[in-house]
Amino acid sequence: MKFGFIGTGSMGSNLVQAFVQSYAMQPDHIIVSNRTRDKAERLALDCPGIHVADHNLETARKADCIFLCVKPGDFRHVLDEIQDVVRPDQYVISITSPVMIRDLEEHLEGKIAKVIPSICHAALSGNSLLIPGTRFSDEDTQWLYQLFSCISEPLYIDEAHTRAASDLASCGPAFLANILEQWTRAAVKVTGLPEETAVSLVEQMVIGTGKLLSENGFTLQSLQDRVAVPGGITREGLHLLNDAFTPCFTRLFQLTHMKFSEDLHKVQQSFQRAEKKL
Ligand SMILES: NC(=O)c1ccc[n+]([C@@H]2O[C@H](COP(=O)([O-])OP(=O)(O)OC[C@H]3O[C@@H](n4cnc5c(N)ncnc54)[C@H](OP(=O)(O)O)[C@@H]3O)[C@@H](O)[C@H]2O)c1
Structure with missing residues (x-):
């Protein structure tokens, strides 16, 4: 099977590298195209054997499975380019949350x-969130699951939950890194702990916590219970964090959903403009 990637930015490249690293895809079965060709060529240097196409049409024509890895605002342009060559037997996988499956199915003939x-897939871990469209048979769905099992823990979700699930699984690493960075900065500012020490402590702590959750049978709740003995320092800290973070995370979900609605609206408008032109 040949795999095509349209868009080799941050996530397009991440996926190609993870699939190659996990041996799920052979480099000479991968064809990529990117608006700025240099970026695709840099990826080809990192993964020798992959083919850089001259344009998206070539990628779409030659691949059995086409990954669309562009931002929401670039979708319409890409769909306009490839819609005449996408065949019903081809898989088309979009990685963009505010582009709805029904809109893609209206514009493209593929599955x-x-x-x-x-x-996290760069470390062959983390959840990939799977939403098969209406043209996916049980066999197609199984194939998709197996493909993403090579680089992640796949999880089926309802399209209506895409934003919330993406906030946790996909934005989550950045959010967590930000919280840890702020915590580190506070340690330096409030206590005078050397920055290098603070950074190292936090990094090792988060690696260890991940192992406890993944390998040692802990849950988020049992971890807190185990460390926070009654009357101890940790318990005091947890009270403060509950008060501070609950409104903050509520606001975070409201904010990401607002931005999602704006993006969705813009994408739908661009599709409507495209239909009027036809
Ligand atoms: N980054 C993540 O962690 C992550 C996680 C989950 C989902 N996603 C989703 O993945 C999508 C891409 O995100 P990203 O972070 O990879 O963004 P990015 O780094 O900006 O990459 C987007 C790529 O698409 C290319 N592109 C734009 N228009 C094109 C066209 N007409 N033909 C070919 N290539 C084109 C851009 O080329 P240029 O080099 O010319 O700009 C750029 O390399 C977004 O919808 C995002 O929501 C990202």
């Missing part, structure tokens, strides 16, 4: 799915 990946 459409939406998959929201995560930067």
Whole structure:
């Protein structure tokens, strides 16, 4: 099977590298195209054997499975370019949350799915969020699951939950890194702990916590219970964090959903403009 990637930015490249690293795809079965060709060529240097196409049409024609890895605002342009060559037997996988499956199915003849990946796949871990479209048979769905099992823990989700699930699985690594960075800065500012020490402590702590959750049978709740003995320092800290973070995370979901609605609206408008032109 040949795999095509349209868009080799941050996530397009991340996916190609993860699939190659996991041996799920052979480099000489991968064809990529990117608006700025240099970026695709840099990826080809990192993954020798992959083919850089001259344009998206070539990628779409030659691949059995086409990954669309462009931002919401660039979708319409890409769909306009490839819609005449996409065949009903081809898989088309979009990784963009505010582009709805029904819109893609209206514009392309292929078997459409939406998959929201995560930067964690670079470490062959994290959840990939799978939403097979209406043209996916049980066999197609199984194939998709197996493909993403090579680089992640796939999880089926309802398209209506795409944003919330993406906030946790996909934006999550950045959000968590930000919280840890702020915590580190506070340690330096409030206590005078050397920055290098603070950074190292936090990094090792988060690696260890991940192992406890993944390998040692802990849950988020049992971890807190185990460390926070009654009357101890940790318990005091947890009270403060509950008060501070609950409104903050509520606001975070409201904010990401607002931005999602704006993007969705813009994408739908661009599709309507495209239909009027036809
Ligand atoms: N980054 C993540 O962690 C992540 C996670 C899950 C989902 N996603 C989704 O993945 C999508 C891409 O995100 P990203 O972070 O990879 O963005 P990005 O780094 O900006 O990459 C987008 C790429 O698309 C290319 N592009 C734009 N128009 C094109 C066209 N007409 N033909 C070919 N290539 C084109 C851009 O080329 P240029 O080099 O010319 O700009 C750029 O390299 C977004 O919808 C995002 O929501 C991202």
